Structures are given as C-alpha cells and as structure tokens.
Amino acid sequence: MSYRIPPAxxxxxxxxxxxxGRAMVVSQRRLTELVTKKLKEIxxxxxxxxxxxxxxxxxxxxxxxxxxxxxxxxxxxxxxxxVCGSKMRRIQNQTIFGxxxxxxxxxxxxxxxxxxxxxxxxxxxxxxxDYKSGPSETE
Ligand SMILES: [Zn+2]
Numbered sequence: 102m103s104y105r106i107p108p109a110x111x112x113x114x115x116x117x118x119x120x121x122g123r124a125m126v127v128s129q130r131r132l133t134e135l136v137t138k139k140l141k142e143i144x145x146x147x148x149x150x151x152x153x154x155x156x157x158x159x160x161x162x163x164x165x166x167x168x169x170x171x172x173x174x175x176x177x178x179x180x181x182x183x184v185c186g187s188k189m190r191r192i193q194n195q196t197i198f199g200x201x202x203x204x205x206x207x208x209x210x211x212x213x214x215x216x217x218x219x220x221x222x223x224x225x226x227x228x229x230x231d232y233k234s235g236p237s238e239t240e
Contacts (some may be wrong), residue, residue: 107140107147109157115139116154116163120229126164129155129225158227159185159211165228168213170220177215182208184222189213 107115119126119135126132133151140147158164168184182189187210193201207214213222 103146104148105144105146107144107149109161111143111147112136112140112149112154112157113161113163115143115149116158116161120164120227123229125229126227129227132158132164132225132227155225156185166211167226167228168211168222169224169226170213170215170222172216173219173221175219176217177206177219179206182211182213184208184213184225185211187211 115136116132116139118139119132126135129151133149133154136149136154140149155166159166166184179189179191181187185208187208189206189208192204192207192214194204196202203217205214205216214220
C-alpha cells in the first residue's frame, strides 16, 4: 500500500470535518485518528502526521489549542516555537531601576510560552467551533 501526502487545502478540510460538532478533542493522537478517518474517505492512500495536523490547525486557525507542558531543568531560549514553529519573542519586565529583565519567551502565533526554564509540551487539547463558552485565553 502506498501513501500519499494530501495538499494543505485537503488536510484543512479534513481537520474542519473532524472537529465539526465536537466541543473538544482531548489529545493530538485522537485528533489525528479523527482526521485520518476523514482523509481516507477522500482518498484511502492519504496520510498525515500528528505534527503536520497540529501545525496546520494552528496556522489555519481551525482549532483553539491548549498546551499542557512540564518544566525541564534546562534554560529556555529564544528561537522557534516547539508547538507551531513560529518565532518567539521575549517576555520582559521593567526593573525598578529602569532596565528590563527577561522572564521567558512566548510564541507570536499560538498560546505556547515558557519561563526561564524550558516548558516541554506533553499534551494538547483542541477546541472546535462548538466550544461555545470558550477556554480562557492564555494571552
Ligand atoms: Zn507557537
């Protein structure tokens, strides 16, 4: 059996369909199962990775994402967001002496943030359109 990579528009459509009528999907694995089912209805050879589905969901604003993370021992660094790959910016605070101090980093696109110690994402929850009350914004 050969596999094919669906174009972004097709994958976005499958994600939309998978989330339709659902308040939330409790893990990235579960979302991938649901999306894969929709993809196979379009073309049985279509396949997509968990990471691609997560990134496209964020990029195309198809779902609200909640990130559960654990704190690692290593220090956080600026650079790319581990969740969506976008740029991160420094979270800074003014000191009483007029300078600034870096408290951590946050993503410019998704809710990921990290303090001085690196936060490693361990689980994702996805909220579809039907989640009326809405999770509280993290920004
Ligand atoms: Zn991000």
